[in-house]
Amino acid sequence: MKINSTFAFYGSLCLSLLDLLGSCRRAGSRVSDSGGLTSSYKTATDDSTLAGSKSPFLMPYNRVIDGAGQSVSFGDASLENHSLDAVLLPDKQTLVVEDRFGIAFFDVKTHQLLSRWDYNKGSDFRGSMSSFSGIKAIVHHDSTYIFWGAGGRGKPNSYVMQAVWNGSRARLIQTIPFEPLAPATIALPNEVVVKEENGELYLYTVLNGNNQLIKIRVADRQVVWTVPTGVAPFGLTIVDNKAYVTNWAGPVPDAADGLETAGVPWGSAYVDPKTGAIARGTVSIIDIQQGKAEREIPVGLHPNAIISSPDQRFLYVANGNSDYVSVLDVQTQQVTDSIFVGLYNRGNGYIGSTPNALAINPSGNTLYVANGMDNALCVVALGSKAATSGTGTTSIKGYIPTQAYPSGIVLNNDELYVTNLEAAGARIANPVDQGGQGRNPSRKEVKAYNSHKQLASVSFIPVPGQQELDAFTEKVKKMSMQFRLALTEQMPRPGIAPKPVPERIGEPSVFTHVLYIIKENRTYDQVLGDMKEGNGMPELCIFGDSITPNQHRLAKDYLLLDNYHVSGKSSAEGHHWASAAIVTDYTEKSVRAWFRSYPHVLYDALVYDKKGLIWNNALDHGKTVRIYGEACTCHFDKRGLNWQSLYQLQQAGKPFSYTNTTTISRVRPILAQGFPGCDDETVSDQMRADAFIKELNETAANPNADLPNLMVMSLPNDHTAGTNPAFPTPRAMVADNDLAVGRIVDAVTHSRFAESTVIFITEDDSQAGWDHISAYRTTGFVISPYSRLKKTIHTNYNQTCMVRTMEQILGLPPMNVIDATALPMFDCFTDKPDRSFAYRKQANLVNLAEMNPSPTGLKGPALRFATQSIKYKFDLIDRGHDDLLNRILWFSAKGKKRYPAELAGAVDDDDDDD
Template sequence: MLAGTAVLVTGAAVALAAAGGQGTAGPKGDGTAVTPVGYKVTPAGHQVQLGNLPLNAVLSPDRSMLLVSNAGQGTQSLQVVDPADSEVVQTLSYPSPQAVFTGLAFSPDGKRAYASGGGREIIHTYDVSGGRLTETAPVKLPTKNPDGKAVNMYPAGIAVTPDGKRLVVADRLADAATVVTLADGSTQTVAVGHAPYAVALAENGRTAFVTNQGGDTVSVLDIGGDKPEVRSAVKVGTHPNAVVAGPGQDTLYVADGDSDEVSVIDVPTRKVTRTLSLAPYRNAPVGSNPDALALSEDGRQLYVANAGNNDIAVIDLKRGRTAGLIPTAWYPTAVVPLDGKLYVTNAKGLGAGPNNGPGHPDPTSTAPQSPDQYSGSMMKGTLSAIPLDGGDRQLRRWTRTVVANNGFDEGNSPRAVGAVVPRRVGERTPIKHVIYVVKENRTYDQEFGSLKKGNGDASLNLFGDESAPNARALQRRFVTLDNFYADAEVSAQGWNWTVAANSNPYSEQGWPANYSGRNHSYPSENGDPAIAPNRDPDHAYLWQRLDDKGVSFRNYGFYVNADASGQAVAEDPVLNAGTDHGFGPYNLSCPDSAGTFPARSKTCGSPRIEEWKKEFTQYEKDGNLPAFEMVRLPNDHTSGTRAGMPTPQAYVADNDWALGQLVDAVSHSPFWKSTAIFVTEDDAQNGPDHVDAHRTISQVISPYTQTGRVDSTFYSTASMVRTIELLLGLRPMTQFDAYATPMVNSFTARPDDTPYDAVKPTTDLTAVNTVNSPMAGVSARQDLTKEDQIDERTFNEAIWKSVRGAKSVMPAPRHDLYGAVPDDQAAELEDDD
């Protein structure tokens, strides 16, 4: 049953216009920031820099050590923090393929510590003495099942039994749990639910509760006998992650990461007795994304880290409702109460900022660089030490801050120009057809820096009128969007944001290991219910919402893979039913447009745009163009300077020529007067940009946007999704698209129906890299079979040198955690790094 739904804002609560006044994304130089979606970040308390993507923190039994795991894409680490002054006193580094993950635990006597090793299939072990860790021999987990088949256990959450003799491990990618006898390292493994994440012990260590993050259950294990046995499964909310036991261990609290709730389990009966809502306002869609829990020292309050809303919810357990909210930095992941303070780890700190140099990292060497050098890992995590001595008055002030930061108190009427984008779902619009084009991994400055319109840096422009004439002409002629941000750092998150307006905790925790060779599966673009960021995984994506409403759609390349015959197939049956199986999936050996594409594979079929045009011509003939088309054009990703593959300029030209032909075809068709074409990248990756590493390419192409104006409104991926939803009559999927400013300022009520004539790039579409191309050897070692399984830092350097010359120096990505600092402090900060 639902108990005590928190209503923090009683009026209209969807902030459709709030983000427009936020300026630009990134750190602001005063200890605050703005996230790419537009939320303001104003963390309470004292801030300390941590490593890359801190995901968990635990307190030692004697309360003298705070142990933090940093599990990001770059160098992972464990850090020991002294709570007395919140300073990091020890860092144990784990460069890839070494790894740590979320699981952390101390032995009951505090003399030993344990950390899960993720894709290394081990549990790290440590001696604890004098406030420091000394690593000892790891515990090795099984690598084969009883049938002899290889398994990937990927240990996540761990818990030590009260007698200190055994360790219970959640095996995230094996759908299992393992009980380790610490004396001899022997293991016993049992199957649980999908993607188990965290472990809590009760009944004096005889019973283990394991959250199944990929589903909606908590597995109950009897570990008191000779071998562990699963006794039952308790149904909770969607994608449960963190779990904590109450005083006396007769109550468990479970964070339901994608239904924005806490499930309260009665241990003796194994039943949910209460469900505590984390919705920030009445009828809020999901998006709070709770991912960490802790009980106050007196047991009267539950602290919940809402990763999506950048806050800690303080729940009054007696009343069963949220008493208030505490602002954190971006993406809080752990909360630890101690001596009147809260210690909160923030995975993304204050965000990215510009990455155009000068400053660190130093890319002057052409040798392979550390993976800590691009958008996926340039952001530093932080620790917030928050005093709680301000009482109810301070909590009320903090709550008002969170409400203002996230726009929970704003009205629900966007600033409209003309009458094209509906102000509310169901209102009339002249737009009857939406085409959504998603490309791969470019920043604004890489393609539009020299446009001479908008906020560009010409020195960073790599692809000009010779290789991207259509994108640049469309940006000039229709609307120039120079303040648009990808809500993701990389493709694994980006595709989730592109079609579901969120990237959930499972994906946020898993992609760094996948990208850095640490043995995690790709948490995106597939049918795994664990990655679906919504209360109901079967209704999490745009196409599912359209199908629910009976709105027609056609898919060209989204969320598909090639079958044995080369046909594109989607795992989701709803998407597969609307998919053109002849339109090729992501494959850099297949052309977007050029029939003479040099790397063309035998399984490619027609160039992507030719396949799309074939169906579009038939829709013209029959007069039945679907209301929504999704078109994937991936080749602006490029293959760097890999020998035998197209040059970066040729790849971008191939991609640009495809886009130009698509707009040409639509604008010369009867559908032009009622169509809007939206174009963006799934993410910005590590291309240089002088505003923020998340700033990317965005275009809105329609008779109603053919104005030649510059629109510098703060927009993001969620804004584009929200605009599409309003045009197609869909309600927001999450709090993020509900909040994001619709792209209304890009439209005018006075259409210009002049068609667009595509321009073929002058770049040689058949040009290929040679063994003498800059950094060809480095590029040859990159894995390009799937998006972004590469060292993006060296990959982008190769592209830069290919365009600008082998001896040119790519501007260094720059990240200033707290904004610009005086020169005399720079050395001190670098020493701290």
Template sequence: MRMPIRIAVFAGALAAAGALISQTGDPRRVGPTMNGGFLLNTGWLLKPAGRQVPLQTLPMASALSPSGKFLVILQAGAQPPSVSLHDPATLAELDRLALPDAWLGLSFAPVGDVFYVSGGSTATVFEIGISPTAKLEMRRQFALVPEDKRKATDLIGDVTLSPNGRLIYAAAVLRNSIFVINPQSGMVIEEWKTGQRPYRILFHSDGASFYVSGWGDGSIYHHNATSGEILARYPVGPQPMDMVWRDKAPEVEQGEAPPQFKSRLFVALAGANNVAVFGVTENKTMFRVDSIYAALAPNNQPIGMTPSALALSEDEDRLYIVCSDANVVAQVAIAGKRGMVEGLIPTGAYPTSARVLKDRNLLVLNGRAPRGGGSASIMPDPTPEQMEAYGKTALESSAYHVQDEFRNPLPMGHALFRNETVKPPIQHVIYVLKEGRTYDEILGDVDGGKGNPANAVFGEDVTPNHHKLAREYALLDNFYVTGDSAAAGLSWSTAALAPPFLQLLGPGADAGRRKLDALEGGERAAQPPAGYLWSNAMQRRLSVRNYGMSVTNIEPAPASGVQVSAVKEPSLMQATNKAYRGADARYRDTERVKVFLKDLAEAETTSTLPELMILRLNNDRTAGSASKLPTPKAAVADNDAALGQLVAAVSRSRFWASTVIFVVETSTQGGPDHIDPHRAPAFVISPYTRNRGIDSTMYNSMSVLRSIEAVLGMVPMTMHDAGGPVMRAPFLASPDTAAYGAVGPRQNLEERNP
């Protein structure tokens, strides 16, 4: 088939320009590496310690039977949830039982081979037995909320039993309460209010009281186990999650006075790089006695390690801190009064929990595996020499290095260069957030790029503007989204971190098992501890305008005028244009962009344009085959037309010479791509990137945030954007201010599903 002349000319120009920018040799790409590791879409390298055992998606919890003969692992990601039964010595799978839903809670009865599992959004607790032939058997289901009264907020999380096994305690995460169940009758006998977003339930060693970590309010709650009375509340820090109890007095030096406490409570603070340590006296008074710093750098590292889970050695002299977003476990000596970090152990991707088995082997559950599913890492107790080697691997595998936070790698004269006296020529950033498509799905048919035309289901006949922009500006064929789920992806793209609330609940929401209203603000447990891109910009007194982020729409959509009934994120209250409708597959992106274009026209008259503008244009996610809604091709074509209109209008404005437009997908929905399902189309559109050709440098969501921060003179929010490379290669030294000509839709935007 002959290529149209105009397209052929563009393709030839692209190939010629590409020679100026493409790297010598093969660039880094996601996948296996020569040294036996795996390069992730995040830019981090995986080289986990120990033996790796494949599991299903998002393994969250493990439990060892009282006899020590069986290990149970709960898996609750995008795939159908299940519990699997394993031989703890070999991790060989003995049986598996599928569940309608599950989330976090897993606990054995003190005696026998019966355990209890959270039913997640089914608002139930499952009682499961292990038969004499090592088969899993569903025994009973305890409904905590009757099915006809069940709501989206009825999510059951942690499940534990009283030390005597007579009662089951279950955390209702979104109801902010604790259910108490009598396992003999199977009836709910109490529901007690507790802190916001209860995560972990942990009993005091005497069994008369228990502690609850308030994920959403940064506190630990101490409850009477009989009445549910809140005995005390202790503020601990951002996003407390897992807790462990050490019931041994710390060792002291000869002649040193013994401490006032015997027991210690360790609390993982996912919103910091720390574990808070509390001493507990005989009368149960609790006070902070230590803070264990778990990080890659010794001092002042930005947040982003995400210590989310804890484990104790059998003798309780060692603590293991699971750092989910750094893919490591920190090993800490805690026999003395203060914890001493002995080193870091590299794990699989996004570790979620750890356990020390009877043979002193360390078991780590990894939430994700490079090619899908999850995994378990199992390793013997490391020697000091092994710990040294593990620590070196952990540091080398990180995308963050301490100097990255302070180093400006750009040369004088670069379009993004700035220092105390020099500002870059670019003064305005338009950040367009799309959602749901891989590189191959959109640009797989572009000549010169590393695409697969067979996967281009939304090729040039559907997305002519995406293709024209790729040819006229820079074609980025090695860009990856950082997040996996829709919820996590949006947070990564705006906050350089996705809190565990989104990482752990998002996959189930994507799979349709539960509704998650915390996608775009308003949920305290999902608040990124360093804030968002816009809140950090505001702190630097930069002007911000929001179009469609963190809003609640008016239903049904008005024909014109105000579309937003509420702004969920307080920091965006004054910056939001309420005529711009938030995510809604029934509403066209081409209608949304008219609101932005009206603001742009007004800015032309005042010569004032905000320094940071954020737009949601996410109809490319599509509504799939939902009845009466736009077909996928109509939705993506609408999204393409809106993007073309936006770029065309900005390129004809007085602000064009001082503006850059970053366009990203926040997630890819795991669509088809022959390199990796995280690879996505992305654009850097500016007079300084016109005719730049192919850039095959490996970039990801963090690279875009780091580049925006470079333009606007902002410091990184977390260790992740601090480690993201600035996108220097697409920018030329001199601008080409020629306007962009938008292409009209080639699909029928009125087309609807049956």
């Protein structure tokens, strides 16, 4: 456990962070000054790394976090921990925090961790995880009981957990199981309400997977009634004899109305045809005496948390994908007010603050809203339309800084207790058990970071007075880079000469085509750690220049980004960060558990932000778009087809039959059906390179044809399949990916579109790897005639900066508050083109058909890792145990050389979409 105290944060952000982030700064580096407006975007953090271990923390999406009060970190340092929600016990002395792997008890006076109950320790529920939110406590027959929802991997796989607290420790009393209702595979109880009725204890809970509200007698687990709700019910509160349920994905669609729907796991929901995002949100009203649904009330998008006023006259609903709180009058059952709580309420239409938790003061006139992406609580003075005691119109009093992504709020007298879902991010580098692989360290341990190692946190924050709240508000705005909005909204100037990255959106660029390549799961040190030109650690490099000669040559011939980061920790987050520059509340509340879906190919409508992804932003503004393998699934008959047979077809220049499908209607016309989708590593990346180059050459040969303005491509095989004998070795698969990159860049830079095209390359995430600077640091490349700088760029960039730069080039407005405040990658370009920039691909130095050996004849770690690679299906991207895959990759490259202890993780963790 670790406690971080609040830092004073007044005055200029730039001046303050020079001191506060001094420990993160890279020695000898400085903020480069491109002059004019470009330099006015800069802050003191732009030449800092993410290596800091003390607050304030720099996050990999243009945000600094430095929470008010005290933040207490806790959890197993070998796991990726997340705080979800909290409840104050009736004794008013103990706070219970629901986290992904259990529940933790804190003394509210001392802020000390008292005890923790963990699914994985001494429990029959090993592998289970807490659901999205929802924990309640009640005293019954002189015992204090705690109830919360959980999901697991066994049968049954859904429970409400009931524990008893004796003042010093918790003991599990029973679990109340729930069976999934087909086609759901998990019932998934979320929010719970526990009531004593006629001396008996009754449990009400929403079943998020079953689309139901259920009432159960706790003593004998007897079901009293079950009532259908809308799609993916999330929140629940009961007022008098009515239950109010928020439906994350809105009403169950009516097939007769002709409106567009798209898939969510186990059903469908109404969606926006332009973006693919959920188009409706509702609250179901259910008579709990009769067990009967009465009606649904429309509210905002992604309604999640719901609470009542102290006098139970009003209800408040947080709408995670609309940035406002809906106020419902209980008596009239009508929406009486909509309170916009986003930090960027400037009439510019930017959303992304993501309200997702609520609390209200006993007087009923002040509402606290957890804005996940603002890393802050919004404090709302309720007006006459929103509270019995309210006067005038509702107004925002200010914002209180928290740690990353506040997800639950408890108000106790004059103190706020806040669970922080992302805490300080993935920063833990503590030594953990090596799991028996290799020898014990005989030298100094190597410090390194892994994206699945993160502590949870809870903040204890005194309720501020208005003067302190005003200061906090300014602090939140500065840490959210709000000053960049004024620059983002500058009107284009007439007569401005084209530049690589225009200073203002709408001014001309020298580029008319952008190729955006998204790869899979590597870190900087794994691939480029051997480059002396950058801040790498050669000891951690396993795919160096002999395996990735093209990426090394591109970094030398153009530029090396050694301070570039992904914004999320897994592919389910990463592909959305990479294409939308933000993730939704659904994605954040699913991290690590992924109960409903693992949407790395973007097939679940709940993951889409209201404003959509970069391709519909481009289409909305008259640009042409082509998608190669992203946001789709590749289907083909695998009978008789494996990696080797498909590779032989590719080498012989022969095709094979497959189909790409997508759940987003607007993607279908722009999806390249000749380019195999990204969800299957059975397909060599050479096939993908062949498909793109064929289209490129056909377009170039037609003098009347032009490339699309935006091309988005998935190139996934650097993920590897571990040591599965049906696939090439990890180094061969990474070499396959590297050669595909080299061939594509070669083809583009030798085409007639060379000078009008810029190529951006990123990894989607960094989860299958390690890095000595940051768990988020990865490889990034910028290739153009204006990017042949032949130097290292130390500026702190991330995926949202890359998205923003592409928008700036194409004249697109930002999609949300995150890319609106991102730093364009000005430092990666010069105004003078290098006419000799054309790139020649580097031949692979590893046989791309170098296959993993058969388990027959193997022994020890080699046999174990081959067996596990098959068992966990690493070839199906992100379907296996990441910590285990990391060990396998290290062993494949380094043999029995010591695996850095800090990277180990728990080998038998249930990772991702297992």
